[in-house]
Amino acid sequence: MGSLNTNVLESNLGCGLNPLDPEEFRKHGHMVIDFLADYYRDIEKYPVRSQVEPGYLKKCIPDTAPYNPESMETIMRDIQNHIVPGLTHWQSPNYFAYFPSSGSTAGFLGEMLSTGFNVVGFNWMSSPAATELETIVMDWLGKMLKLPNSFLFSGNGGGVLQGTTCEAILCTLTAARDRKLNEIGRENIGRLVVYGSDQTHCALQKAAQIAGINPSNFRAVATSKKTNFGLSPESLTAAIVKDLESGLVPLFLCPTVGTTSSTAVDPIGPLCDVAKEYGLWVHIDAAYAGSACICPEFRHFIDGVESADSFSFNAHKWFFTTLDCCCLWVKDPSALVKSLSTNPEYLRNKATESKQVVDYKDWQIALSRRFRSMKLWMVLRTYGVANLRNFLRTHVKMAKHFEGLVAMDKRFEIVVPRNFAMVCFRLLPPADDGENGSADDRANELNRKLLEAINSSGLIYMTHAVVGGTYMIRFAVGATLTEDRHVNLAWKVVKEHADSMLNSIYS
Numbered sequence: 001m002g003s004l005n006t007n008v009l010e011s012n013l014g015c016g017l018n019p020l021d022p023e024e025f026r027k028h029g030h031m032v033i034d035f036l037a038d039y040y041r042d043i044e045k046y047p048v049r050s051q052v053e054p055g056y057l058k059k060c061i062p063d064t065a066p067y068n069p070e071s072m073e074t075i076m077r078d079i080q081n082h083i084v085p086g087l088t089h090w091q092s093p094n095y096f097a098y099f100p101s102s103g104s105t106a107g108f109l110g111e112m113l114s115t116g117f118n119v120v121g122f123n124w125m126s127s128p129a130a131t132e133l134e135t136i137v138m139d140w141l142g143k144m145l146k147l148p149n150s151f152l153f154s155g156n157g158g159g160v161l162q163g164t165t166c167e168a169i170l171c172t173l174t175a176a177r178d179r180k181l182n183e184i185g186r187e188n189i190g191r192l193v194v195y196g197s198d199q200t201h202c203a204l205q206k207a208a209q210i211a212g213i214n215p216s217n218f219r220a221v222a223t224s225k226k227t228n229f230g231l232s233p234e235s236l237t238a239a240i241v242k243d244l245e246s247g248l249v250p251l252f253l254c255p256t257v258g259t260t261s262s263t264a265v266d267p268i269g270p271l272c273d274v275a276k277e278y279g280l281w282v283h284i285d286a287a288y289a290g291s292a293c294i295c296p297e298f299r300h301f302i303d304g305v306e307s308a309d310s311f312s313f314n315a316h317k318w319f320f321t322t323l324d325c326c327c328l329w330v331k332d333p334s335a336l337v338k339s340l341s342t343n344p345e346y347l348r349n350k351a352t353e354s355k356q357v358v359d360y361k362d363w364q365i366a367l368s369r370r371f372r373s374m375k376l377w378m379v380l381r382t383y384g385v386a387n388l389r390n391f392l393r394t395h396v397k398m399a400k401h402f403e404g405l406v407a408m409d410k411r412f413e414i415v416v417p418r419n420f421a422m423v424c425f426r427l428l429p430p431a432d433d434g435e436n437g438s439a440d441d442r443a444n445e446l447n448r449k450l451l452e453a454i455n456s457s458g459l460i461y462m463t464h465a466v467v468g469g470t471y472m473i474r475f476a477v478g479a480t481l482t483e484d485r486h487v488n489l490a491w492k493v494v495k496e497h498a499d500s501m502l503n504s505i506y507s
Helices: 022-041 072-086 105-117 128-144 165-184 186-191 202-210 233-245 268-278 289-294 333-340 373-408 439-457 484-506
Strands: 158-162 192-197 218-221 249-253 281-285 310-314 326-330 412-414 422-427 463-467 470-476
Touching: 022 072, 105 373, 128 158, 128 326, 128 373, 158 165, 165 186, 165 192, 165 202, 165 249, 165 281, 165 310, 165 326, 165 333, 186 192, 192 202, 192 233, 202 218, 218 233, 233 249, 233 268, 249 268, 268 281, 289 310, 289 373, 326 333, 373 412, 373 422, 373 470, 373 484, 422 439, 422 484, 439 463, 439 470, 439 484
Parallel strands: 192 218, 192 249, 249 281, 281 310
Antiparallel strands: 158 326, 310 326, 412 422, 422 470, 463 470
């Protein structure tokens, strides 16, 4: 890597370099597409989890930017030699960690179109197609999920594409906060209370901090194995009553459909009943599992959504749409607009003042926004509802197969019930392993070592969670390229490492 020998720009200020030359774009674009096509074709040859050490890249790249242009061929060579080794390959068929970030040709090409147009669609006037396509696509998707009409533009609600669930929760929490403070006075912000469970994603706590909620008024209500780590309405009620007795004001509840740790499902309907009694805004976080709810057999997991105020899921997780793309629906868009809108003179225009258009800048934190609906539209049109359902069902079927393999080996146990396409399991320690400590502590340590050994091999990648004090390994199926053979390979790798570890205990 290095600059061209001649100081091109100094020697010839009129060198004619055009950063957006159509023919140069065509040539380099083909080069990048070919590179990525080869990457997907050969992705299994890479260790799934990157094997580099912290700080590796600084040793490969100069400490100053090149003064003169470098060729695309040189840059692509450095990407292959220096960047690819430092990637954890989320699109690998042997990737079973965290939650999936499932890609697709349609999603990628939609992203490419969006980036190519490079519009900044903060209001309708700034790019009418970007706004109008988003409203159409969000109604399409809402109908696929069988959301109540009150969440759709056709029913005076509406949907918006945020970047992530963190943004969706922050926007709805801010709207709920302002609506409540308009009732009780802004000086009472210190009395507002936000509720989730001890399995709720940390995005809720972060949103509460940003929204100015007193940190001591954040409630992570305890769950237990008895409820499969779902939030019980009785526990929620007890927490709310205790806060009311202390002079606090219940504000916001965030039930989850498919928690990060174990894909637990909070009972939406009964929780909404509690929230309604005490006047809380309910936002349903279905970031991972919402995708599956387009399948009739999984739709029951969001029964009760008609009583919620807002609902979101991430199309960039398990819906074949590239990051970032969080789908948020609200029953009362005006609540978002009242909290998040600004109307400076330089943005005034006839369309906005006509009240006939949506200005999405008022539905989000930032002013600028990307043309995200293009990629979602491409995915929906290219594959259709029937194929999208079948893709999801295939992943669930593969997870069920893996679950069956684990269940047949009595050295392992399934820790929590499988709801979707993730299996949570652990290796049980031998009764006479000679180690000190409780059986649970020994099991936790054994599984920590097992997981690290598996991931260090580079053959597959999984991550862990701890629920109810139990350390468990999470096997999340959802990568677009994953097939049955990859699931079988994963189980083979798990068994081989378990065999090795148990043999070392007995030897």
